[in-house]
Amino acid sequence: xxxxxxxxLTTALLPISVMAQLINANxxxxxxxxxxxxxxxxxxxxxxPPNGGQYSLQIRARTGGEGSCIEPDGDPSFLTNFAYQLLxxxxxxxxxxxxxxTKLLVDVPDAFGHxxxxxxxxxxxxxxxxxxxxxxxNLGIHTTWQSSTIPYTVPVLPAGxxxxxxxxxxxxxxxxxxxxFDNLVTSITGSGAVLNAQVWxxxxxxxxxxxxxxxxxxxxxxxxxxxxxxxxxxGSIAPGALSxxxxxxxxDWLRIELRHTLSTTGWQIRVxxxxxxxxxxxxxxxxxxxxxxxxxxxxxxxxxxxxxxTIMTEQAVSISSTSPLVxxxxxxxxxxxxxxxxxxxxxxVVGNQQFMWQGNTNTDxxxxxxxxxxxxxxxxxxVGGSVPTNTITGYHFTDVNMDGVVKYIGPNNxxxxxxxxxxxxxxxxxxxxxxxxxxxxxxxxxxxxKTxxxxxKAQ
Numbered sequence: 001x002x003x004x005x006x007x008x009l010t011t012a013l014l015p016i017s018v019m020a021q022l023i024n025a026n027x028x029x030x031x032x033x034x035x036x037x038x039x040x041x042x043x044x045x046x047x048x049p050p051n052g053g054q055y056s057l058q059i060r061a062r063t064g065g066e067g068s069c070i071e072p073d074g075d076p077s078f079l080t081n082f083a084y085q086l087l088x089x090x091x092x093x094x095x096x097x098x099x100x101x102t103k104l105l106v107d108v109p110d111a112f113g114h115x116x117x118x119x120x121x122x123x124x125x126x127x128x129x130x131x132x133x134x135x136x137x138n139l140g141i142h143t144t145w146q147s148s149t150i151p152y153t154v155p156v157l158p159a160g161x162x163x164x165x166x167x168x169x170x171x172x173x174x175x176x177x178x179x180x181f182d183n184l185v186t187s188i189t190g191s192g193a194v195l196n197a198q199v200w201x202x203x204x205x206x207x208x209x210x211x212x213x214x215x216x217x218x219x220x221x222x223x224x225x226x227x228x229x230x231x232x233x234x235g236s237i238a239p240g241a242l243s244x245x246x247x248x249x250x251x252d253w254l255r256i257e258l259r260h261t262l263s264t265t266g267w268q269i270r271v272x273x274x275x276x277x278x279x280x281x282x283x284x285x286x287x288x289x290x291x292x293x294x295x296x297x298x299x300x301x302x303x304x305x306x307x308x309x310t311i312m313t314e315q316a317v318s319i320s321s322t323s324p325l326v327x328x329x330x331x332x333x334x335x336x337x338x339x340x341x342x343x344x345x346x347x348x349v350v351g352n353q354q355f356m357w358q359g360n361t362n363t364d365x366x367x368x369x370x371x372x373x374x375x376x377x378x379x380x381x382x383v384g385g386s387v388p389t390n391t392i393t394g395y396h397f398t399d400v401n402m403d404g405v406v407k408y409i410g411p412n413n414x415x416x417x418x419x420x421x422x423x424x425x426x427x428x429x430x431x432x433x434x435x436x437x438x439x440x441x442x443x444x445x446x447x448x449x450k451t452x453x454x455x456x457k458a459q
Contacts, residue, residue, distance in 0.1 A: 022085055022165075025184040027055045034083045041081035049101045049145035049182050056182040059083060061104070061114065061169030063176065082168035086123060088260050089295050090163040090188055096120075096152040097187040098165060103145045103180050110175025115141045117168045117179075120152055122161040130158060147183070193296050193319040194289040195256060198279035199303050199311075199328040202348055202355035203417070204251055204402040211277040214249040217242050219404040221395040226272055227253050227306060233272050241286030247278040250286055252402065257302035258292060258319060259312075269294055275305075279329050289323075296320035300336070303328065307397045308356040309367060311346055312336040329353055348421065359418045361398045369418050379414050382406050 023033030027044060034057070036042035045058035060081050090096065102116045116139040122130050133155045139148045154163055165186065169179025204212040216222050222242060226232040233255075242250055257270045273281050273290040281303075283290050298316035314334035317326050327333055331354050335346040347354040359367040361378040368374040382398040383390040388408040398406045400414035407413040 022087075022184050022186055026053050026182060027057050028053045030055075031057075031083075034085050036081075036083040038081050042083040045178075045180060047105075047180060049103075052101065052145075052182040056180045057083060057167065059167060059169055059179045059181070061171050061175070061177050061179050063110075063171045063174055082117075082119070082166045084121070084123075084164045084166035087163045087165060087186065087188070089297065090154050092154050092156045094154045094188050096154060097149060098152065099147060099149045099183075099185045099187075100139060100167070100181055101145055101147045101183040102139050102142070104141060104143050104169060104177060105180065106143060106175065106177040108174065108176035110171040110173055112172035113141075114171045114175050114177070115139070115169065116181075117166075117170060118150060119166040119168070120154075121164050121166055122157050123164045124158060125160040129164075130161070132157075132163075145180075145182075188295065193292045193294050193321060194323055195273075195281060195292065195301075195319065195326070196289055196323040197256075197281045197301065197303075197326040197328060199254075199275065199281060200279055200353065200355045201251065201275065201305055201308055201358070201402070202421075203308065203358035203400055205355060207350075211247060212251045212275070212279070213403065214245075214251050214277050215403040216252060216395060216399075217250050219393070221393075221404050222250065222252060223395060227395070228255055228272075233270065235272055235284055237274065238285040241274070241284070244286060248276050248280070248286075251275045251277055252305065254281060255304040256281065256290055257304065258294060258299040259302060260297075260299060292319060294319065301326060301328075303356070305356060306363065307360045307400065307402075308358055309346075309360055309365075311356055329355075348424070357421065359400045359421065361400065361414075363397055367418065367421070369422050376415055376418055379406060380408050383408050 024030070030044065031042070034042070036059075041060045043058050044055045046055060047058070048054060048056045062081050087096075098118060100118065104114060104116055106114065117136060118139055119136045120132055121135060122132055124130065134152070137150045137152075139150070140146060157163060167179070167181050169177070171177065201212060204215070206213050220242075222237070224237045226235065237250075244250065252275055254273045254275050255270055256273050269292060271290060271292060273283060274286055275281060276286075281290055282288060296319060299319050300313055300316050301319075302310060302312040304310045311328065312335065313326065313328075314336045318324060328335075331349055331352050333354075335354070337346055347356055349355075357367055359375050361375040361382075362373060364373060369376050379398045379400070380388060382396060383392055383406055389410065390408075392406045393404055394406075395404075396406050398414060400417050401412065403412060405412070408415050
């Protein structure tokens with residue numbers, strides 16, 4: 001079966017802070033984004049703090065005299081068992097605030113002391129590491145979940161080096177146990193950045209009007225809080241934002257992601273936004289541009305919608321307090337595709353306009369009309385399965401055309417758009433017919449949780 005790939009590479013305001021730069025800071029995506037030179041010593045644990053999700057990071061605490069699989073330059077007693085993540089945005093002079101929820105599991109007490117550590121280190125271009133000035137901070141010796149916050153000023157880094165934050169635990173002599181980490185946040189003082197972007201969703205687009213329909217808003221179906229079930233983001237739509245009509249009326253929620261050009265697997269920062277009928281991406285007040293608590297710079301821009309395939313810019317775009325327009329509606333803005341010999345169509349193209357592919361009703365990474373886990377069956381199942389003429393109303397992933405009504409057959413049904421798109425592929429160089437598959441292929445380093453999760457009690 002031939003496949004068509006919609007591919008991602010798998011990240012004047014007052015001064016604010018760069019927040020949430022760490023990839024997978026709550027470890028709900030396995031160990032994505034984290035590197036452990038002593039890989040067997042850093043695993044997932046199901047022991048997590050309140051509001052910490054299902055998982056935390058578990059690192060076997062170093063003991064006195066223990067051999068090391070790696071020792072960064074400058075201190076033979078430096079880290080032994082640890083996990084780290086790069087902070088490619090940080091430069092000399094930046095003020096960093098690091099917050100972590102931690103605890104120490106003590107199996108064998110150590111009369112000479114123990115603790116939980118956070119270190120800042122420099123990772124050189126060849127992958128070797130070196131210590132930095134005032135690099136180490138003790139996060140405490142507590143054996144229950146507690147939150148700690150520490151400051152750090154970035155010194156001048158060696159040429160070609162990148163700052164990293166490293167997590168570990170220790171026992172001074174022969175104690176035994178583990179250091180656990182969760183809910184990590186970094187904050188780096190910087191100048192805020194805003195997004196100036198536009199995008200089309202294929203599902204609600206009305207060609208005759210040159211606008212997207214706002215049927216969900218008009219019917220009162222758009223929820224006021226984050227509709228994305230995985231890793232929800234706090235925040236709600238401002239009162240009155242859903243009362244606006246015309247070209248600036250709200251169509252639906254979007255999730256916007258910036259990926260740093262030096263760290264293209266995982267996500268660098270995610271925020272929620274709203275989409276207006278004319279394609280403008282705006283903040284939750286329905287008017288202002290989406291703001292990112294990041295330092296100005298070049299990022300690859302990712303746009304996600306709950307039942308359309310995700311897109312990402314081919315090139316990094318400038319994000320600053322005066323960001324230029326990124327018009328994702330236009331084919332002049334290249335979207336990321338895989339290199340030759342693949343013939344990807346990451347969005348549907350009509351003339352000089354492009355549209356995010358509709359129809360991801362089961363919220364996986366592809367749109368399929370036939371076969372296992374196809375999206376057509378989801379529509380039939382939503383209306384009851386046995387009676388295809390049934391309909392349901394509301395805010396549903398299976399509402400492909402986003403008119404507020406899920407229909408399997410009849411006028412304006414949600415099945416036919418899937419079939420039309422798949423036949424359209426055959427006329428534009430893709431796979432032919434209903435058997436074609438639109439696939440969003442996200443490159444990441446996520447390993448199955450089933451192989452990573454460990455129970456402390458079982459060790």
